[in-house]
Amino acid sequence: MISTESNVGKTTILLALKEVMDPELPFLSVVDLGIIGDIDIHENRVLLKILPTFTACPAIQLMREQIIEKILSLGFYGAEVEVDYSIPWNSDRISEEGKKKLEKFGLATADTHQGNFSIDDIEQSKCPHCSSCNTTMNSIFGSTLCRSMHYCFDCRQGFERFKPL
Amino acid sequence: MNAVKDLILKMADDSLIIGHRSSEWTGLGPILEEDIAFSSMAQDKIGHALALYGILHEQFGELEADQLAFNRKESKFRCCHFAELPIGEYDFSLMRHFLFDHAEAIRYEMLSSSSFAPLAQLARKIKGEIKYHVLHANSWILRLGRGTEESRHRMQSSLNFCMPYALGIFEKNEAESDLITEGIFAGEEHLRILWEEQIWKQIDQAGLQFPNVPEKKVHMGGRSGRHTVHLHMLLEELSQVFRMEQGVEW
Numbered sequence: 001m002i003s004t005e006s007n008v009g010k011t012t013i014l015l016a017l018k019e020v021m022d023p024e025l026p027f028l029s030v031v032d033l034g035i036i037g038d039i040d041i042h043e044n045r046v047l048l049k050i051l052p053t054f055t056a057c058p059a060i061q062l063m064r065e066q067i068i069e070k071i072l073s074l075g076f077y078g079a080e081v082e083v084d085y086s087i088p089w090n091s092d093r094i095s096e097e098g099k100k101k102l103e104k105f106g107l108a109t110a111d112t113h114q115g116n117f118s119i120d121d122i123e124q125s126k127c128p129h130c131s132s133c134n135t136t137m138n139s140i141f142g143s144t145l146c147r148s149m150h151y152c153f154d155c156r157q158g159f160e161r162f163k164p165l
Numbered sequence: 166m167n168a169v170k171d172l173i174l175k176m177a178d179d180s181l182i183i184g185h186r187s188s189e190w191t192g193l194g195p196i197l198e199e200d201i202a203f204s205s206m207a208q209d210k211i212g213h214a215l216a217l218y219g220i221l222h223e224q225f226g227e228l229e230a231d232q233l234a235f236n237r238k239e240s241k242f243r244c245c246h247f248a249e250l251p252i253g254e255y256d257f258s259l260m261r262h263f264l265f266d267h268a269e270a271i272r273y274e275m276l277s278s279s280s281f282a283p284l285a286q287l288a289r290k291i292k293g294e295i296k297y298h299v300l301h302a303n304s305w306i307l308r309l310g311r312g313t314e315e316s317r318h319r320m321q322s323s324l325n326f327c328m329p330y331a332l333g334i335f336e337k338n339e340a341e342s343d344l345i346t347e348g349i350f351a352g353e354e355h356l357r358i359l360w361e362e363q364i365w366k367q368i369d370q371a372g373l374q375f376p377n378v379p380e381k382k383v384h385m386g387g388r389s390g391r392h393t394v395h396l397h398m399l400l401e402e403l404s405q406v407f408r409m410e411q412g413v414e415w
Contacts, residue, residue: 052290054212055212055213056208056211056213057212085216085283085286086282088286119300138198139202142205145209149198
């Protein structure tokens with residue numbers, strides 16, 4: 001039985017949600033992705049807010065179901081997940097650990113930009129394979145809404161990047 | 166409150182219809198990257214429509230998004246004629262995307278400080294996404310405007326063709342003055358002025374001429390439910406599966 005004392009409950013939930021993965025990046029948890037917003041626990045029922053990376057993210061529904069299932073497995077009586085736009089998700093919300101995992105997977109990440117990014121931030125990317133900055137962007141749009149496509153002139157490999165937002 | 170409903174409905178309908186049009190390039194794009202670009206933008210736009218219909222449902226008790234999108238008469242739609250036009254050749258689709266998305270970017274920027282909180286919050290989210298659409302459009306307008314004689318000619322002809330339709334984006338709502346006084350939205354006229362300034366810079370850089378469109382040539386009517394024949398055909402196709410067996414669970 002979980003204590004309903006709020007802080008303990010929140011820590012337990014966040015720890016458990018480290019096991020719920022983004023279906024498009026199955027090595028990255030919803031916590032590392034930074035989409036978990038406010039968690040409210042009242043009478044052993046949880047109301048959790050999620051911040052979608054992109055408005056049209058098709059993975060939201062699946063992640064919502066998996067988060068509910070995970071929270072209920074901790075012994076809470078009820079769990080609700082709401083999409084929250086009051087805090088817009090941006091790529092600065094990805095944790096340091098998350099960024100390392102993305103790079104290990106071969107996906108470049110953006111530097112911190114606090115929601116203000118220019119065309120240069122989008123085009124200039126460090127190659128996740130060889131760390132060269134001698135790269136070019138092939139397309140602003142990639143295999144998912146949150147990725148762009150790039151090419152490295154040094155190691156001559158294509159790579160994808162998690163878009164700054 | 167009717168004015169804000171009208172505003173959200175026309176934005177949602179624009180997004181749904183232009184999103185559907187963009188999706189018609191899936192599998193047909195001239196190069197793989199462009200196929201992906203138009204497909205991604207379609208996904209974004211339809212997602213924006215879903216979120217906007219969601220506000221109408223949650224805040225104003227309108228029907229759910231699927232009902233609004235698939236089960237509404239053509240005359241109840243409030244999209245502009247520009248969004249309804251078929252995809253045509255790639256130069257037309259690119260030029261429409263350029264003119265339309267610049268207007269979208271400015272609209273969402275304006276709405277991000279709206280006094281109507283649900284719309285302001287969504288606008289702050291969407292404006293970052295639309296930035297990518299605008300950058301995509303700008304790069305092609307510049308590249309093709311400064312490209313070969315044929316590409317320049319095609320871009321100029323498309324621009325001349327599009328402009329009377331593009332100006333129809335800014336057709337006013339009946340009760341727009343309420344939106345302005347209540348700090349919900351600064352109005353279509355204000356938006357149009359900012360838009361002209363912004364696209365003029367890009368058009369000039371691309372070496373194209375800004376067409377002069379007399380007031381009476383502007384294609385109006387979409388915002389009051391009078392549409393082109395193209396919308397009818399689009400809706401028939403869009404709602405075909407939905408109408409086959411209503412209320413079915415997938």
